[in-house]
Amino acid sequence: MNSFTYTRTEDVDTAVLERSSEQTSKFIAGGTNLIDLMKENVERPTRLIDITHLPLTSITDTVNGGLRLGALVTNADTAYNEQVIQRYPLLSQTILAGASPQLRNMATDGGNLLQRTRCYYFYDTATPCNKREPGSGCSAINGFNRIHAILGTAPDNSGLGQPQCIATHPSDMCVALAALEAEVRVTGINGERTIPFADFHRLPGNTPNIDNTLEPGELITSIDLPAKGFPKYYAYLKLRDRASYAFALVSVAVALEMDGDTITTARIALGGVAHKPWRKPEAEAKLIGKPATKENFQAAAELLLAGAQGFGHNTFKIELAKRAIVRALGQAAKLEPTA
Amino acid sequence: MSTPQKINKSVGKPISRVDGVEKVTGKAKYAAEFNVPDLAYGVVVSSAIAKGKIKSLDTSDALALDGVLQVFTHENRPKIAWFDISYNDQDAPPGSPFRPLYDATIKYSGQPIALVVAETFEVARYAATLIRADYEEATHETDLEANLHKARKPKSGIASLLKPPPPKPRGDFDKVYEEDPNKITGRYVHAAEHHNPMELFATTVVFEKGGKDGKGKLTIYDKTQGVTNSSMYVSQVFNIPSDDIRVLSPYMGGGFGSGLRPQYQLFLSVLAARELKRSVRVSLTRQQMFTFGHRPATVQNVALGALEDGTLNALCHDATGETSQFEDYTEIVVSWGGMLYPPKNVTMEYKVVPLDVYSPLDMRAPGGVTGMHALEVAMDELAYNLGMDPLQLRLKNYTDIDHNEDRPFSSKELRECFRQGAERFGWSSRNPEPRSMKKDHNLIGWGMATGIWDANQMPSRAEAVLMVNGKLRVSCATADIGTGTYTIMTQIAADTLGMPMEDVLFKLGDTDLPFSLISGGSWTAASVGSAVQEACQAVGKSLLKLAKKMPASPFKGVKWEDIEFADSHLRLKSDQSVAVSLQTLVDQNGGKAVRESVTSLPNAFKQKDYTRSAHSAVFAEVMVDEDLGTVKVTRVVSAIAAGRILNPKTSRSQILGGMVWGISKALEEESAMDHNFGRFMNHSLAEYHVAVNADIHDLDVIFVEEHDDIVNPLGVKGLGEIGIVGMPAAIANAVFHATGRRVRDLPITLDKLL
């Protein structure tokens, strides 16, 4: 861990100002990933701006009937919040599928969005990694890539050539937020703006060192959930190498609205398969107006995985993801038990 | 004489750990927790490449930092021992042990190349990131499967005494196998695994001025399974008089074999302390826990042939394991079938392939859990091939003779394990048809397997002192790595002299105490237990002498055989009212404690005609998601025959631990090597998966009664290993029964079942 200075801030404007005055500074809240990466010498901020004292710690109703999660609400407080459990059970369940109770007590909702990949090579400074050191190469493509991406890995320049990075985004929570179509409110030196969740994380392209569309120095202030919470038909299915305390190989968040056994709204988001939570509107559209049947689910799964590419160790994820989608849709439509 | 208070015997009772309070209050101190004034901190810098040379090491930025005391590298290290033999330890395989900071040569990825020592841990950690190494890389080989053509017989050495090569072929396997009406063959591939005890490897060296050679006295708190092993290593490598070294390890945060050899942080911390004339602590990171010994990757082939009635008459088991380029690590992988079953036509072969990795290291049931997985999966396949119940096949081929050595077992209650285990599990209601049990998406399967492990006894010393206050202090330089040594030794000592456990203090993990070897191989209870019992008996004999000397002693002319110790008294067996308290006796000793030391040796004469083993029968139930491939071990019954059970509570825990390890090994554990870098990449507890609480469901342990007075005076067989041995095969067989798919490689991850 390198040397850094530490500043505690009490209000958002000061925090943003402090942050913008030192390009190599970082905000710190829960610290669960940042401290981890600093110990690996992967993150080397010159200054940490402690934002845990900012007034962003509450869960409140929004004017348009949704729910606002303050960026500093912990993952645990979110998952166990009565409003979240009642109105957005998918989110609650998804958060509880991630990490451990200790980590969920520390990690904040804003921070969860900013988790970095768990790619072995990103974590190990002895190996080349385009995300850590742009231009050094991707060790995973021809290396041990069991946990890596199968979708959205193409480089820029119209997708030709070798991928630059096959890392995945490790969050569970974000998979639910993608399905729920949350919005991310941010504040920067140039003021506030709102980023639709689908636009928050990005694909690696030729700049895998950039995880998301935040401008330098911008601070997440809240995550806004829209009114529609899918409290009745939902499922989160997480597949991993042990029963708990492990990142997803593949995960699926499903949110449906049904009229009888006809699907009227469908959201399907995948985790563990790409650089961001993966959605495909065509696949979802294909289910609208259709009965909830295994055949229809399979068709959607095929569409979602269209163009998927394996790299050897992770090729199994393509088939696994399809099966997981079918199962999760079945669970959400209450055709299948969730256990 | 007053009526003595009744004291119940403790051996055989479920006694709670005597070190329990220390452990649950955080008072138990481990190697990195001895804080002394003026302590300096060392952080290790690890090699980024697997093979080659260090062209240059730039330490200037690190040295320029305030608070950095020194950076030790191969370029500035002091003179250390030259001959290989100085680096040998009690568990060293044949070869040339790894020497940290010896020269510019890189032998494996993660090799320590520098030690940064600073005033604080944080400064040392930062400075370590500032060291720049320039390498000249050479082509490395780390892929066992790609290098199987290089397999050769391992060299033999002292280690071969405990790990003999497989016996010579007997009968005519090729011919009989060819003619057998029923036969199966299979190839089994196991990934490397790392022990990953919870405690990070660490050493705290407390430096004091003086010493015989004037170069200082060292008190070393080391994470080790044998303080004597660490002490001898340090003494030889640094040429320090042994009187100037004291190694302590009162608590060890998990060993599983990882502490059987001195690890490099011991060397580095001693080097730094001697050079800086300061106390130094070196603690490895979790990542660095993947840079020394590991369970080797292996490839095995098993072929079995049987007659129509299930008589096993042909067995071929060969295995190839990885080793390093500098030592020939071996383990017993292939010999078990010849011990457990009676086929007359047998061939067994074990080879190694040297690769650019650190030497493998014994890891819980080394070889045994590897070989028995293959053998017992093969037995299951054969049972299906024969259309026979897998348990019936084992019973059909049951033997009380170890055919490798052509001698009987000292005891073998395996048949009773099968009976009791099957009954508890409900095995008789099993439908043998694969995929015959289903609940929702889950296929349910039942599988079983046998386990076997050696019951060894090693020489050990122990001292017993009945102190003037009437309390007993017993000691031995052995270890308690979580196995319960403190507790069972206290029980043995207390019972031997008829005292309450509260009046007995057992000390271990200190080279000032009587000598003991490393604690491993499931031999500690037998070896140290025998020594403790004998030392206490020696005190007893001295007490009888004192009793005889008492004025008007009722013990005049009484023989050792005529007395017993009970209720803190020495008394006549024939007349319990003729008794004298131990306090009274020690009071007769002229104000001195009664002190006796013994060396307990295995009774080779008695043991040589017998094979001594613990056995187990394991019955497992799994649920496999038909579509998604996830496996859940819902229920396991392990029936264990391991001689006398000294403490059912701690014994049960040891077996439960072995069972958890078995689940973890069968389904999760794999050190993933990237052969491009020759480096284990999942070097963290997030990505090297060991079982967590949610993985573990219903585990049931049965101890089958087994009497054995050949194995050692206590009749115990040790429990560290037997709990894991049968587990992976039982689980793999249950997965087959559930799914109809025979997965022979470990771990059985979900992708293998898609």
Place this chain on the structure above:
Amino acid sequence: MMPAVESGTLEKRPPSLPSVQTVTLTVNGKETKLQIAPWTTLLDALREYMDLTGTKKGCDHGQCGACTVLVNDKRINSCLSLAIMQEGAKITTIEGIAGTYTDAPAGLHPLQKSFIERDAFQCGYCTPGQICSAVGLMNEGNAKTTADIRELMSGNICRCGAYTNIVDAIEDVLNEKAA
């Protein structure tokens, strides 16, 4: 929380040390002033600067749970928290667990007692973290079933494999409380 990702783009900087400052921590009801730099984690502050070695370092990356302590009665991984960020917080470690229980028999918290009784540990290294985690679990009140306990204790790895005994020990205390 972290800002936009820029690692790798950081230019080389001359090595320097952070300045040491006074950090006041309230641990087990006692205030202690430490002279430490911001880069000292809560775990290292406890172990190396306060000699409270009951809290264990098993991975230093939030991947094992051995370092679990209670901060404002909630369980956290002390290895991933900077000491300086815990000023003003109420920190409870294994050394202070019994003290949170006024009628602790024989000076032990009921969980400490049940861990001994159920033999819920072997080497003992993960034990303080397990116990602190179990106290946190009880404070949270979300464990209704055995399966819940298993899941909500999965942030604490026990390599000795004492899991079933750990669950039994926790259930004993939960049942006693409910009775």
